[in-house]
Amino acid sequence: MKTFLTLIFLCHGASAVKHSLKYFLTGISGTTNSPEFAGIATIDEVEVGHCDSIIGKAEPIEDWARKVVNNNPQVLEWYAKECLVHQHFFKANMEVFKQRLNQTEGSHILQRLSGCEWDDESGEIEGFDQYGYDGEDFIALDMQALTWITPKAQAVVIKHLWDTEEARLDLVKTYYLSECPTFLKEYLPYGMSFLQRTERPSVSLLQKTPSSLVSCHATGFYPDRADLFWRKDGEEIHEGVEKGEILPNHDGTFQMNSELNVLLIKHEDWRRYECVFQLYGVKDDIITTLDKTEIQTNWVSPSEFLVSPAVGGAAGVVLLLVLSGFLYCCRRKGADFQPVRGDLGKEEES
Template identity: 35%
Template sequence: MYYSVAFPVVLGFCHGMGSVRHTFTITYTEINGQTIARIPEVSAVATLDGLQIDYYDSVRKKLIPKQDWVAIESRNIWKDYTEIREQVRQINKINITVLMQQLNQSHGVHVYQRMYGCVWDYKTNDSDGFDQHGYDGEDFITLDLKKLRYNSPVPQGIPIVQKWNNDSQQLQLLKQYCEQDRIDWIKYFLELGKDALERKVSPLVSLVQKNSSSPVVCHATGFYPSEVNITWLRNGEEHYEDVELGELLPNEDRTFQKTSTLSIYPDEWKKHQYVCVVEHKTGTIQKNLTEDEIRSNKSKLIVLTCDWVVFTAALVTVILVDYLLYILHVSPDNWKINQYFCVEEHK
């Protein structure tokens, strides 16, 4: 199930890196059944600290680098790395077939997702690994690396967990994979992409409202790295009621965006002082909730409605970058001058 590839040894790479902890993640999504046109049955994305490194799917059957520094410097290992993705794809295809049989599912569209990788602290050299599986939007199997045991929150996963936990040789290979092989990959990619990974871009923060009675969305976009904290203050104190924090999403320019929605009536926020606070490595930005600060359909802001397809599991939200992200056909010169938002509407 797990494989290693030889690569150059990298030394002295971590000085000056912007983060102490680094996370390398590979996410697979497998769809069994009739899929939407042009959406592959299997896709995979690798990220380092939230930055996409590559993309693979069952249609192209080749690993596509998503960073220039990966494409140029990793040619010697790219072929081997592609073969690994193909091997894991075949394993996942078997997994979903067996799972459907155990659940007595002979037809329909089913989604199997897997996210695995490791977290490494370069100052302490501590590491941890994870291997999380989801099926049809539910948590299915997770790995406890410290105990070196798989667990399942659902009865259907117990037979699989028992089989995997009885394979001591495979568990030891898994431990080596998480504590050594993946750490070496993190070190290697950190050295290759240190210029891109060390960059810092401040978020652009706006308060957005569909109409005068709609919830107010605090929208932060265009920031890098991906770590951001969005909170609301009410009269100077942290406010958590009626607040829904959105998921972190990637932008096409390799930055990120995130939202926090405050669902209260206008009379409430007009009587009290509400502030959206966005904390990022580049600094802290505050937006006072006032009518002058809010952008809505009545303002000069151009609001575009978009459709995207996102397959989610409780542990994993997989965004198929090449196929499932919305595409906004606007020239860079245009969106740098104006401010665009994609508004998703739902009952």
């Protein structure tokens, strides 16, 4: 599931002038502790509302999203109704998918990502509607041709079935190319100050062992339009560099890392290398020079576990004194308590 959603974010990530309204829906069949159905709504990749089959209603999350529904109560009613409709839709289609794929047992996951993007400079609008099944891309709608496309041979029969549902196709196109952008433009003013904020990260150099890659780790930044790279003598480099993806933190901020193979670098050249973090909307970059004294690590040298000769000698002397004292006490006890078996024997003879 995480892989599927990550791929979706990469395919539909927000750019400098694009805004998005997206819906993530998940249905689960079989016995599970999770809700049978759950939905999340995001604006510019920020979760603003959710619903599921347990709470049975739609709820806003961000304070500014609550202002939207307070000023427009019908919005929350509409989303609550849509949540219930899609819950039944998912349950019915889950059974169709299982039948078409000859699946009779086990738990399965059906996911849907749909929504729209609006370029506030060019006015261009893009709609999308796609499904994943058991963690893999399954079927998606070509919004212009109004036909379903699929990378899975098993889904071809479902594609042909859905292509015949012309009324549904028209409704989907109307919503995602017309109504969805309208909603997005109405919601944006409420959350613009929140959505357009910038938060600079903390940047650290990390290393597991002296022979490991040095990781330049940036965490706590917002928005997710950022870059992190290594450069040498002011020029960006790619050789010996492994760049990671931007990942979300639990508090709504993001993190990422870029690793450098320092084994390829002479120690006297280390300070010629820099890790550079750039954040959209922020003029000044965060630059961290490759410096061994600044690297954080939990690694402990094996030699630190060995006791030095001086410490070992002192410990040996202490141990010898303790043993000597113990033997001395034992001998004293032996002198004070002599065996008396012989005397008792003589008494018995007499």
